[in-house]
Amino acid sequence: MKxxxxxxxxxxxxxxxxxxxxxxxxxxxxxxxxxxxxPTPAINPIPLSVAVYYDDNLRNFSYMEYSETGxxxxxxxxxxxxxxxxxxxxxxxxxxxxxxxxxxxxxIEGVDAVFAPAIEEFQxxxxxxxxxxxxxxxxxxxxxxxxSEGDSLADWVMTSYGKTPRETFLSVEDGINGAAVVALRDLxxxxxxxxxxxxxxxxxxxxx
Amino acid sequence: xxxxxxxxxxxxxxALVFAIGLSSCxxxxxxxxxxxxxxxxxDETIVILGRREGSSFETDSDFVECVGERxxxxxxxxxxxxxxxxxxxxxxWFEPRNAPLRASDxxxxxxxxxxxxxxxxxxIRYMVWLEGETETxxxxxxxxxxxxxxxxxxxxxxxEDDTNFDATIWDLESLRNVGQINAAATGTSYMPAFVIPxxxxxxxxxxxxxxxxxxxxxxxNGS
Numbered sequence: 001m002k003x004x005x006x007x008x009x010x011x012x013x014x015x016x017x018x019x020x021x022x023x024x025x026x027x028x029x030x031x032x033x034x035x036x037x038x039p040t041p042a043i044n045p046i047p048l049s050v051a052v053y054y055d056d057n058l059r060n061f062s063y064m065e066y067s068e069t070g071x072x073x074x075x076x077x078x079x080x081x082x083x084x085x086x087x088x089x090x091x092x093x094x095x096x097x098x099x100x101x102x103x104x105x106x107x108i109e110g111v112d113a114v115f116a117p118a119i120e121e122f123q124x125x126x127x128x129x130x131x132x133x134x135x136x137x138x139x140x141x142x143x144x145x146x147x148s149e150g151d152s153l154a155d156w157v158m159t160s161y162g163k164t165p166r167e168t169f170l171s172v173e174d175g176i177n178g179a180a181v182v183a184l185r186d187l188x189x190x191x192x193x194x195x196x197x198x199x200x201x202x203x204x205x206x207x208x
Numbered sequence: 209x210x211x212x213x214x215x216x217x218x219x220x221x222x223a224l225v226f227a228i229g230l231s232s233c234x235x236x237x238x239x240x241x242x243x244x245x246x247x248x249x250x251d252e253t254i255v256i257l258g259r260r261e262g263s264s265f266e267t268d269s270d271f272v273e274c275v276g277e278r279x280x281x282x283x284x285x286x287x288x289x290x291x292x293x294x295x296x297x298x299x300x301w302f303e304p305r306n307a308p309l310r311a312s313d314x315x316x317x318x319x320x321x322x323x324x325x326x327x328x329x330x331x332i333r334y335m336v337w338l339e340g341e342t343e344t345x346x347x348x349x350x351x352x353x354x355x356x357x358x359x360x361x362x363x364x365x366x367x368e369d370d371t372n373f374d375a376t377i378w379d380l381e382s383l384r385n386v387g388q389i390n391a392a393a394t395g396t397s398y399m400p401a402f403v404i405p406x407x408x409x410x411x412x413x414x415x416x417x418x419x420x421x422x423x424x425x426x427x428x429n430g431s
Contacts, residue, residue: 039299042322134266165266182304189300 036181135175154200160187234395244386259339278421340373361401369412
């Protein structure tokens with residue numbers, strides 16, 4: 001009888017620990033690190049030598065989604081996936097690409113232009129809030145092309161969009177990751193195919 | 209006087225009889241519209257792609273994969289290039305933002321030597337675009353409970369599925385639209401529960417996939 005009482009107490013304690021732990025998990029902030037693979041674009045490279053500069057804001061970019069009560073809900077880290085994406089796309093777009101760690105890097109002297117992307121805005125739409133059956137991600141970028149003297153050659157805004165359907169066994173984290181990867185691929189597709197059509201870029205390419 | 213165990217067995221037998229009586233079923237309708245002659249050589253392939261431009265829904269990649277797998281099986285099977293492999297190899301040309309919407313758009317794509325070369329490497333003769341979705345409507349009531357003495361479910365859950373997919377076939381040799389096939393399927397799935405839930409799925413999407421794959425195979429083979 002004593003043994004049964006102890007078992008019951010242990011079970012009750014275990015149950016309480018799980019309930020309390022569950023409450024902490026549901027109240028805590030979940031972290032999503034965007035991970036995906038980005039294929040090399042099948043495009044003809046432009047005969048240019050380009051340096052790419054990823055500033056710290058891009059490298060460490062993260063977005064915090066808040067609940068309706070203002071509580072921190074989901075932290076989305078997408079800086080490294082953006083770097084990974086540009087590292088896959090740029091070498092296919094230009095004949096020579098180097099990465100520089102600052103705008104004062106001496107290697108900049110030998111290139112035709114420096115490309116510096118920046119994320120201006122990140123938006124997330126969750127099915128629980130929109131009542132739609134999709135996870136959606138919008139990202140707005142400021143793309144800058146600078147010459148070796150530091151003068152602006154082109155400065156334009158791009159937006160990308162990605163969505164992924166809600167499925168029975170798909171976690172919120174996987175849904176966000178799926179939508180973000182689609183948005184990143186959307187950026188790559190639009191950037192790679194439309195780069196030479198940006199009016200300022202087209203004028204600059206025409207002047208070379 | 210029946211024991212509790214006998215009563216439980218009697219309820220389960222009644223549930224089974226009721227379940228058989230409900231017997232889920234699905235109805236599939238196929239419509240074909242041919243606009244040109246077709247035929248495929250043994251060394252040629254096709255690719256099946258899902259439309260994903262719309263904001264309200266996107267064609268399920270599992271359905272696209274199902275149709276491709278079925279086309280690669282049985283008599284007169286056709287070699288199908290997997291959707292993801294094709295889209296990644298052709299990146300970024302077939303991303304939702306850039307994908308061709310009409311067969312005539314293919315001319316613009318094929319001007320790019322890199323695109324034409326990759327199409328040639330895959331030996332693609334036909335490009336099939338699938339667009340559609342399955343709408344689901346749930347009704348009924350089923351509840352489950354667990355207690356110290358055991359657990360069980362009671363009630364009846366009903367799910368009506370309405371599947372509608374359009375397949376548009378483009379010939380990469382003539383760069384023309386050669387036809388459309390529509391597959392529509394409806395069916396009702398039941399899940400009666402007297403202690404144990406007994407799922408009776410209607411397999412609506414699977415039926416639509418099988419019928420569409422058979423029709424597409426015949427269409428591409430020109431039979």
